[in-house]
Amino acid sequence: MNSSDNFTDDYYYDDHPFYEPCSSSDNGVNVVVGPYIHSIICILGLVGNSLVILTYALYKRTKSMTDVYLLNVAIADLLFVLALPFIVYNELYSWPMGQVACKLLRGSYSVNLYSGMLMLACISTDRYIAIVQARRSFRLRSVSHSRIICALIWMFALLVSVPTFHFYHWYEPSHNNIVWFNGTEEEETTDPQYVCEWKFDDSNTASIVKVGVPSTQLAIGFFLPLLIMIFCYTAVIITLQKARNVQRQKAVRVVMVVVLVFIACHLPYNLALLYDTVSYYEHRDCHAESSLRKAMSVLQTVAYLHCCLNPLLYAFIGVNFRSHFRRIFQNLCCVGKGYIAPRRLSRVTSDIYMSTIRRSVDGSSRTSTSFLT
Incomplete structure (x- = not known):
């Protein structure tokens, strides 16, 4: 754990009392990934999801459960890509927009993450009912039901994001005014550099939240949707394979692409997040910590790509x-x-x-x- 007043995890100390803290300066990966690759993700995600929303608003309308879910996925992804540039800027530079904007930014990111992933699980469930449980689909699949489900998902996503809204703060880290010279601390007078990061009053709260929030994200934001998608789409594929039809065989390929793209985008980052969470209380030296942060930065960018691919996989196909x-x-x-x-x-x-x-x-x-x- 960090020994700073704010109990953040930006710095990691070795056991020896005279070792300097690990440097948290931006590495080459963040410098490249932040401004350029994330910009491409923002542009593609903004265009693709805006076109989905515009098409539903003007022409297609929402006439089925899938339409309602797909529209909500596009809204969640659009809000996510609108927040992404500010998140990247905050990770690279000082946060200039104050406390309210800080909480709204991080909180909305969490809400959109949970809602978008759970909506994808709902789409797979809807496909399961429509194809595998076709006899009961007319009774179970209605637009009114889907709108209620979507409203419940958004409220649930807001509820599980409460810790993010509460514990993210706009502040100036105490280590900004500390420099190390020959193993000793010295005060440095510089312009204030504010950040939008976790901030806790004590180490116990910090430990609980820093383990609890990623664990919730893994359980609800990844593994639950993944298991639902695997179960539903496996049943869908088995049902479609029984139908000797060219269109059905094409649908099988589409289902497999949807599942494989989801796994390829999200599984690597979530495995790295799982390792980081499980080993939270274990000591890691500066080199291991730096390597893990670089890997998670790259894998998180791969996960972000999914918001650009959703319009292609679920709509334009x-x-x-x-x-x-x-x-x-x-x-x-x-x-x-x-x-x-x-x-x-x-x-x-x-x-x-x-x-x-x-x-x-x-x-x-x-x-x-x-x-x-």
Whole structure:
């Protein structure tokens, strides 16, 4: 444990009282990953999830449980990528935006993490009911039920994120004013460098929270959705294999891609987080600690990629969704032509045209199948 006044884990001390603390300066991995790779993730995630939300808002609507879950996944991922640049900036530089913004940023990150992962589990459950339990699917699968489930998930995600909201603070670490010279501490006068990090009043609380929060994230934010997805999609694949149909075989491949991408993105980081949590009370020297932090930084970035892939895996892979997506650009072109030639296409005519398109699209989608089949 750290012996600083704020009981954070930014510095690690060796057993010898005259050893200097481990340096927490930004390594090369964070410098490269932070500004560049995370920027690409933010852009792709922002575009992909915004298009999903826009398509549902204008054309497809939410006519099934899968649609409701998918829309909520896109909202959670969009909020996540909007918060990601601020999180990266806070990890690389001083936090300039104060206490309220600090708590909202870290808390919203936690809420979106839990809600997004649990929504993916709900999608797999919905596919299981629709395909494996087809006889009971009409009674169990309703839009009203899915909206209630989504509301409960968001409230549950907010509840388990309370420790994050409470224990993240905006403060100036005490070690910012300490420099080490020949094994002794000396005060250094510099400009205040505030951070948005964990802060505790005592070491017991710090130990409980620093182990409890990652454990909850592992259990609820990864292993629970993973087990649900494996169970549901395994049953779906077995059921689809019994149907000698080309479309069904294609659906099997889609299911396998969904599961494998989820595992490839999230399993490495969560295994590293599990190791870090289990070995929290064990002493690690500075070299081992630095190597673990570098590995977790890279693996966390891989996990972040999943928010960019969700629109491709769950939305754009479906033929019906792609047709709605194309309608966006077609209607945007029509509206653009209306502004260029206002005499040939009045505003009223344009509105009538747009509403007609929406009715035709809505009508054709009532008999559409789910995105996995």
